[in-house]
Amino acid sequence: MHKGSIRSPLTWAVHLSVLFLVVIWTLPTAGLFISALRDKDQIVASGWWTALSTSTQNAMYRAPGAESQVEENGAFVISGNIFEGGKGVVTAFGTSSQDPAAYEPGTTAELKDGEKLTVAESGDFRLTSPKAFEGTRGQRIFYTAGIPPRFTLENYKTVLTAEGIGKSFLNSLTVAVPSTIIPILVAAFAAYALAWMKFPGRAIILAVIVGLLVVPLQMSLIPLLRMYNSVGGFFGVPSKTYLGIWLAHMGFGLPLAIYLLRNYIAGLPREIMESARVDGASDFTIFMKIVLPLSYPALASFAIFQFLWTWNDLLVAMVFLGTGDNELVLTGRLVNLLGSRGGKWEILTASAFITIIVPLLVFFTLQRYLVRGLLAGSVKGG
Structure with a gap:
């Protein structure tokens, strides 16, 4: 061996x-x-x-009101099923929240004014009274039941059919796509200049860029907004526009983009650059014909992170774009679906998978270009 x-x-x-x-x-x-x-x-x-096992649930069901009663043999009856079309097995029931398991299924509970309540294991209940029921609010039934696994697409239906969800989806695309492309284009030119062009103050500019990496977004958000509003007001540009959020995302993404791309471009073979200069190529030609094709891996990597950040962003979108129905991005729309107190938090799971569909497509698409760029770089560098 x-x-x-x-x-x-x-x-x-x-x-x-x-x-x-x-x-x-x-x-x-x-x-x-x-x-x-x-x-x-x-x-x-x-x-x-x-999810695949029977779960025990404690719940409360309110029986229909007096409008659902029928008369049988001189008595008034309200009947139904506490599972409302579902399936389960009742193990105990009660008529008060203080003692929700007071009775076993199949037994009869004595209520006020001669009323009686019977709940079967299947969830079928029968409420009887010697005189007619009154009022629209029915009797409360507390119960403990074993519920078999239930799988449904109702959570996805709630999210996909929500009012304004399509508009918010388009808003997120309108924000994320330019906010990814613009910083990459600007950062690529700046990274090449910092890596291969000699000019005064290059080291200071690079140090400033590294320092900007540690500036918190929350600290610079409001000053940036005030500066944008001042400049926009001088030129007559409205404050709540897509241009504003594009510029904001470009400003927040440029330091990291320039830093990463500069380190990558600086590591490209010097012999290729020198040969191109000997042949009379300008810096722009070298950048477009040599550096840019060899930098696909770094460009694709940053594009993935930038798109994920801008697609999932809510804070910058609310500040620079607004919270109106026509401006709200997808993340903001999904937050509104939860309600003011987060009462519908169960739709978060479906919302999470709906929001990651586009980022997954972007990731796998750019991953293909990433591999292609790696292969192209190895061939050209050889």
Whole structure:
């Protein structure tokens, strides 16, 4: 047996570490996907890992009011099923929140004025009274039940059919695409100049760019907005426009873009640059014909991160674009769907998968160009 066929303990340790990281990153995504397909009541009652098992739920059902009563043999009856079309097995029920498990299924609970309540294991209930029921609010029934797994697309339907969701989707695309392309174009030219062109103050400019990497977005957001409004007011440009948010994202993304691209471009073979200069090529020609094709990996990498940031952004969009129905981006629309108190948080799972569709498409598309750029660079550099 060759020595190379025996894997060292270090190799096994690396493989196990990678497998562990894959599992750690995959489990939350799997849980999110499973939760997005579960019934909203079961999401509240149990974790996603119990999705295939029967869950125990404590709930309250309000019976129909007096308008649903019928007369049978001199008595007035209101009947129905507490599961409202679903399935489950009642293990206990009650008529008060103080004692929700006072009765076993199938037994009869004595209520006021001679009223009686019976709840079966199947969830069928029967409320009887010797005299006619009054009022539109029916009797409350508290119960404990075992609910079988329920999977539904209702959460996705709620998100996709929400009013204004299509407009917000287009708004997010209108913000994210230019906010990704513009910084890349500007940063690529600046990175080449800082890497291969000699001019006074180059080191100081690079130091300033590195310093800007640590400036918090929240600290510079309001001053940048005031400066933009002042300049826009001088030239008669409205404050809440797409131009404003494009410039804002360009400003926040340029330091990192220039820093990354400059380091990459500076590492390109010097012989290629010198040969091009000997042949009479200008800096612009060298940049367009040599540097840019060899820089596809770095450009694609930054494009992925910039698009993810601008697509998922809410703060900058609210400040520079506004919160009106016609300006609201997708993340803001989904936040509004939760309600003022977050009462509909179960749609977060479906919203998460809807919002990652476009970033996933961008990632896989740019990954193909990333590989292509790596191959092109290796051939040209050879």
